[in-house]
Amino acid sequence: MHTITVKNIPTEIYQKLKQSAESSHRSINKEIIACIEQGVGSQKMDADIILSRARKLRSKTASFKISDKEITSAKNAGRL
Secondary structure, three states: OOOOOOOOOOHHHHHHHHHHHHHOOOOHHHHHHHHHHHHHHOOOOOHHHHHHHHHHHHHHHOOOOOOHHHHHHHHHOOOO
């Protein structure tokens, strides 16, 4: 098992977490683990879906040609 320390949790978030833990009959630690599992578990990514979205975006932007000079200028904007 690993240990993580979380610092500077806003009071309002801590209170919500505490209430959720109480209503679920869990400790705050177990409630935090449940929240992390839910957050990480819902992030499953399917490579085919990602590629499909990328291809759709590419087809929508294919007519917009940007030169290297324009890209460099945009990157350098505001760096002065």
